[in-house]
Amino acid sequence: MLKNKNAELQKQSNESQKLLNKVNMLEDELFSHKNSLKGLSSNSEKVAENLKKEIHTLQNDKKVAERKADSLNAKISELSSSLTANFGTKQVEATSQKLPEVKWSTNIQYLIKYQLVDEEILRKLEMGFITPAEVEDLLVQPIDKPTAITGVYVESSKKKISFIEAAEKGFLAKTYALEFLEAQAATGSLADLATGQIHSVAEAVEMGIIDVSMKDKLMEAEKAVRGYVHKGRMLSVFQAMEERILDRYKGKKILEVQVATGGLINPETLTRVPACIAVEQGLLSKEILQSLYDPVSNPRGFHNPDTGQKAYYSEVLKTCLYDVDGGVFLTPFGERHLTSTSPLSPHKVSVVNSSCGSEMSTHEAFKGKHIDKKTYLSLSRLESEWQEKPITDPSGNMCHIITDNRSGRQICLESALSQRFLEASELESYRSGALSIYEIVDIIFSRMVIVEDVNSTIAGLWDVTQKKRLSILQGFQQGLTDRATALRLLESQACTGGICDPSSGEKLTLCDALNRGLVDEGLNQQLQPFEQAYNGIVDPLTGKTLTVSQAAQENLFPKDAAFRCIEFQLLTGGPIDPVTHDRVSPEEAIQRGLVDKVIASSLKDEKHHTKALSCPKTKRRITFKEALERSVFDCHTGLRLLEATKLHGFGAKSTFHYSTQRVQI
Incomplete structure (x- = not known):
């Protein structure tokens, strides 16, 4: 009886909420019309006055709808408490060992807020494959x-x-x-x-x-x-x-x-x-x-x-x-x-x-059928926390990004589809709820062949404690490295192909990196010359595209920054032709005049390598060459990561997500 009444009141509350939403929508529309009339002549003042009266009427309707919704929600809450109290009076007989059926009214938004249900369950709930009552059964x-x-x-x-x-x-x-x-x-x-x-x-x-x-x-x-x-x-x-x-x-x-x-x-x-x-x-x-x-x-x-x-x-x-x-x-x-x-x-x-x-x-x-799907999903939830989020790429296209909040890995469904790591039928099965988010991710990863990029600079950091990939900026923000080291590592990225996103392996322009949060405004300004070094510096007199070495000789580029760019490029595979963006050997670069012979020769001697970096793991001063030697290739992207740890008592305090439920097997 109480449950039926609860359902009826919930239905009325939903209808009241729809009415309230409609009132808000009409109210916004009328205010929009009102604003558009401000520039009209005095002949339109009567129209504006009529609109004001309509707005006043709708505002009164809105207040009535709000009071009705509050009243209904209060009644639902009262009935939910009655159901909970009714459940609490049941006792388990010691001799029978039979467990009573557990039921109570639970706010789904509350469960979402505290991560008690994952993306997979939410998607099935939205599509009608499971009911709120079944969600509750999963939790207890x-x-x-x-x-x-x-x-x-x-x-x-x-x-x-x-x-x-x-x-x-x-x-x-x-x-x-x-x-x-x-x-x-x-x-x-x-x-x-x-x-x-x-x-x-x-x-x-x-x-x-x-x-x-x-x-x-x-x-x-x-x-x-x-x-x-x-x-x-x-x-x-x-x-x-x-x-x-x-x-x-x-x-x-x-x-x-x-x-x-x-x-x-x-x-x-x-x-x-x-x-x-x-x-x-x-x-x-x-x-x-x-x-x-x-x-x-x-x-x-x-x-x-x-x-x-x-x-x-x-x-x-x-x-x-x-x-x-x-x-x-x-x-x-x-x-x-x-x-x-x-x-x-x-x-x-x-x-x-x-x-x-x-x-x-x-x-x-x-x-291999050693475990069933329920166990597979339960264990997968212990290992990772995948979530899907739609974003708009720089070209204005909608993309669906799946991110593991624990390890920092990221994949794009559209890219996976275009690269044949995912079949259209599998994507459809995922959308319909037949395949879980964990299954779709495992399918993609099982087909990907990752090759180590030997010409990679330091693409990001690997947090040894949290077991997670971090961008260089995130590493600085979380106290794993200092800003000077972060700047040097980002300089190496900007002048060798773009700012790296270690979660996906993408290399981005500074503009896109700023939008994605891989650099901040200050870094964006400081890195502009290094992006120019990759794309070439245009001689204002001849219109010719110069390499960073050539530009420095013509006093069109700071010599100290030019020296670092050449060092970064030489140590990650060779100088880069700014026109074709191809790597060339040091010998060929010298022959073609892309790199100054004196600078190239001096960089072969490690005595000229400055210890400009602080090792994110040991906190000792190291050269860029030593940083490359200490790095590891990421199996997810093929790019280099540098291991990092936080000094005790330094950086932001870490938090622990205590509320996430462990799913039963």
């Missing part, structure tokens, strides 16, 4: 599969072992092993490593999965799932913290684990609830949620078995492998760094089969 999951880290994957033997066995073999300290076992117990994921079947602590002790000496600590951790009994009530972790029966530091550590593994656990329903919805249900407060990844109020409470460094549970989870044998997550241990994201490899190993020793990427596992 029963505790029936392990989502926590279950054991260790030994890279040398390609076998999995339990945390207890790893501690016995000396791979990690016993206290570290206990940390991960407590995390399993606190998320209802204490699993048999061989089968993936989850058990209670008591069952695990009885079956010999865990040692009896750990029972008491794990039973205490398990209360995070079963609930903390207090004054006849069954409390969640947060509620127990508020009642002061659970230490706040310990409670925050448990909450961070639960958020990372799928959501806060409601002990009354034994379901995982996304963090931001848990706030609405009183399972968490906004203040605690916002402080979960604050290293001051909630220090990192786990140790990465592979590095030994302190980490949040979510950080360790992102480095894990999914074992198809048992359907469990394993943390890797060894020297191969299988799950490490690098610009050198397009796909990291994400899936293993410990029963036969096979290792593969998520896409390879899906294509």
